[in-house]
Amino acid sequence: xxxxxxxxxxxxxxxxxxxxxxxxxxxxxxxxxxxxxxxxxxxxxxxxxxxxxxxxxxxxxxxxxxxxxxxxxxxxxxxxxxxxxxxxxxxxxxxxxxxxxxxxxxxxxx
Amino acid sequence: xxxxxxxxxxxxxxxxxxxxxxxxxxxxxxxxxxxxxxxxxxxxxxxxxxxxxxxxxxxxxxxxxxxxxxxxxxxxxxxxxxxxxxxxxxxxxxxxxxxxxxxxxxxxxxxxxxxx
Numbered sequence: 001x002x003x004x005x006x007x008x009x010x011x012x013x014x015x016x017x018x019x020x021x022x023x024x025x026x027x028x029x030x031x032x033x034x035x036x037x038x039x040x041x042x043x044x045x046x047x048x049x050x051x052x053x054x055x056x057x058x059x060x061x062x063x064x065x066x067x068x069x070x071x072x073x074x075x076x077x078x079x080x081x082x083x084x085x086x087x088x089x090x091x092x093x094x095x096x097x098x099x100x101x102x103x104x105x106x107x108x109x110x
Numbered sequence: 111x112x113x114x115x116x117x118x119x120x121x122x123x124x125x126x127x128x129x130x131x132x133x134x135x136x137x138x139x140x141x142x143x144x145x146x147x148x149x150x151x152x153x154x155x156x157x158x159x160x161x162x163x164x165x166x167x168x169x170x171x172x173x174x175x176x177x178x179x180x181x182x183x184x185x186x187x188x189x190x191x192x193x194x195x196x197x198x199x200x201x202x203x204x205x206x207x208x209x210x211x212x213x214x215x216x217x218x219x220x221x222x223x224x225x226x
Binding site: 033035040041042043044045048086088096097098100102105106 | 122141143147151153154155193194200204206208214215216217218219220
């Protein structure tokens with residue numbers, strides 16, 4: 001069982017829809033990252049958070065430390081949002097090593 | 111933020127040969143990592159590249175198979191040795207930015223390796 005679980009694994013949406021991707025982890029963490037990977041393989045860091053909520057443009061990330069759960073929301077989705085979204089966590093200790101979820105493949109159709 | 115480049119971007123190699131992947135960062139960074147992403151899988155950490163000392167390998171990865179160099183704070187190489195088709199993956203380097211204990215991570219564009 002992966003320590004970091006994401007759902008759904010695959011998601012197809014129509015342009016303009018509100019999208020939510022979920023991430024659950026098994027033990028207490030120090031920080032959680034949301035990453036975006038495009039078909040060519042390159043990865044972009046979207047958010048790093050350890051509590052509360054962060055917003056950047058149409059993207060919103062929230063985390064509930066007690067419930068060991070984070071969500072990534074995309075408002076007014078667009079075909080260019082189509083990518084794999086990956087959740088990753090730091091489990092603590094003075095290290096930046098990440099444990100990755102399996103990713104959510106998002107396809108936004110026009 | 112940090113800008114990271116990798117060379118080559120992709121390669122097709124024969125079984126039994128070795129390939130060295132280069133990672134260049136536009137600023138000095140303390141922590142540099144090498145990841146592997148096998149087809150359809152998420153990322154797995156191979157090792158942490160340490161400047162001036164031997165890399166720290168994760169369970170399941172050994173120096174003989176994946177030798178790593180880190181001659182300075184902006185550059186590292188990963189060699190995939192004696193390749194087999196199972197080594198076909200995307201290999202990514204990343205760096206941790208900032209001075210905090212937990213920092214945002216920046217990733218290179220990846221090297222897509224196919225072993226025949």
